[in-house]
Structures are given as structure tokens and as C-alpha cells.
Amino acid sequence: MGILRSLCLVAGHCFRLYERNASSTLKSARNTDLKRINGFCTKPQESPKAPTQSYRHRVPLHKPTDFERKTLLWSGHFKKEEDIPETVSFAMLDAAKNKIRVKVTYLKIVLTVAGCIYMVFEGKKAAKRHESLTSLNLERKAHLREEAAMKYLCCI
Template sequence: MGSLRSLRQAAGSYFRLYERGASSSLRLMRNSNLKRINGYCAKPQESPKAPPYTYSHRVPLHKPTHWERKILIWSGRFKKEDEIPETVSFEMLDTAKNKIRVKVSYAMIALTVAGCIWMVIEGKKAVKRNESLTSLNLEKKARLREEAAMKAKTE
């Protein structure tokens, strides 16, 4: 998970640097229309309808693996594997993984509570049979002493 996040951050920083470089080169191209007369620069006459600079930010896309496709289906983002596009955004994958994490944590909470209830029921059954850890340990130690005594007699 950490490597995916670092890959995403690296891709984002790369695109920011690329956009900075692209915007500065666009500025240079716009300023290159200056007329050079005897080494001096003079501004050209600007038209009143100059096209505004448009900013378009593309989100980097990722081709999902087989496992990530299953995650997208389990999270409820898509109904069938055929509906998943060739490339998906990192945000969509992160959202799907977070939904799966939440579902798994809920399942673990339910299993933990069920296990606790089962242990309480088993403990109450053991009390009814007069079994406790102390009595079981004492019986085990007595059995081990008898076995050790038997071995000592045979040797």
C-alpha cells in the first residue's frame, strides 16, 4: 500500500513540474512575438481578444491488476468485471480499497465478539463440570509425576 502511495506522489510531483515547465515555455512563446529592432525590443500591438490561458489538469490513470479488479467489484463500484474500464484513477482504487478495509474490519469485529461470546459459554459449561485451570494443571502435574516415578522404577 505504501509503494502505491509513493508512486502516486511521485507521479503528482512529476506532472506539477511538467506543467510548470510547459507554462513557462508558453510564456516565452507568447513573448517571442516581440519585434527586434537594432537590438532593442518593442512590443507588438496586442489584439483586444487575446485567448485566455486555459488550465487543464489530467489525472494519471492506472491499469488495474486482476486483484484490483476484484477489489473494485467487491467494493460495489462496478457490478461485473466487464464494466471495469482499461484504466482507472488512483483515487477510485484508493476509495475501493478503503471500502474493503472497512468491510474487513467490521467482519473482524463481528468475529471477535462471536469468539468472546463462545468462550463465555464454554467457560460456564466448564464451571458446571467443576473444571478449572487450577484443577486441570494439578491433575496434569500428578500424571507427570506418576509417569516419572514409573520410569525411575523401570530403570
């Protein structure tokens, strides 16, 4: 079993070495002169004409709605609503929305922790008054039985 495993390891090592050498020869073959195509064309190819107008990569802009304007203000991208330009990039809007999402998430975490602490204090107060769910349910059921007995007696 050990001999078979060592043979597999040696074979894998040899295969990796062969693969490395083969990939280096393929890279060198790709870098050779590609102007020779079956020996027919020796004239250099003409490069395509450059466009007359230079192409500028422009970011698409978006006219923000009122809510998006408030989002930009709340996220801290702008100080006043007058500072917000007519059009803003989608990346800026996404960044503002993400900041607002994070702030809302933090607010929800704080409110959840505050609610838990409040419930602990309310539970301790109820324990001091000797109130429990069991005693409240027993009282409610006793009250319902009394009402049912009164209705039964009135109807007879």
C-alpha cells in the first residue's frame, strides 16, 4: 500500500513538471511573430483608423428623487439640500443607500437591546408582585367559568 502511494506521488510530481514545461512552451509559441500566415502575406497590415472624435468614458448620471436627495443628506455626502447637483452618479447613490442601511441596522440593534433590558426590568417587577403567566391564566379561566355558569343559570 505504501509503495503504491509513493508511486502515485512521484507520478503526480512528474505530471506537474511536464505541465509547467508545456505551458511555458505554449506561451513562447504565442509570442512569436503572428504576421506570418501560411507565407502568403508579407505586406504589413494597416492599422484601423483612429476615430475622429476622442471617446470619453462617461459615467451615467441620474436625476435624484426627493427621497434620494434626503438619503444623500442623511448619509453625509452633502451638508445642505442646495449643495446636491442636478444629476449624481449611481455609485454615489448606492454608497449613500448602503450607509443608511448600516445606520438603520445599528438603530435596530440598539432598539432590540433596549427592549430586552426593559422586559427584564418588567419581569422583575412582576416577580415582586407575585404575578406569573400561570396565575394570570388561572384567574382568567376562573372568570370565564363564572360567566358561563351565570349564563347557564339565567337561561334555565
